[in-house]
Amino acid sequence: MYQLTALETLLYVINHLINYLEELQEIDSYDSKETAYGAKAAFTECLEMIQLWEGARWNGLDFNIEESFPL
Numbered sequence: 001m002y003q004l005t006a007l008e009t010l011l012y013v014i015n016h017l018i019n020y021l022e023e024l025q026e027i028d029s030y031d032s033k034e035t036a037y038g039a040k041a042a043f044t045e046c047l048e049m050i051q052l053w054e055g056a057r058w059n060g061l062d063f064n065i066e067e068s069f070p071l
Helices: 006-025 030-052
Strands: none
Touching: 006 030
16 A cells, blocks of 8 residues: 655645535436535534644645635
């Protein structure tokens, strides 16, 4: 199994969370929106926690997450 550094792992997680949020924004049906809200809230909160990292700005998290992915 390929091993990642801590930085590589964190960047991998950031990329996936952003991709998941982008996919959730495209949901159209009402039932799916209800289910997606919890996921969006959790992913947004994870990214906001990662923004506390001193290197967040220089690694792709230099934007307001809640404005980019409103709930």
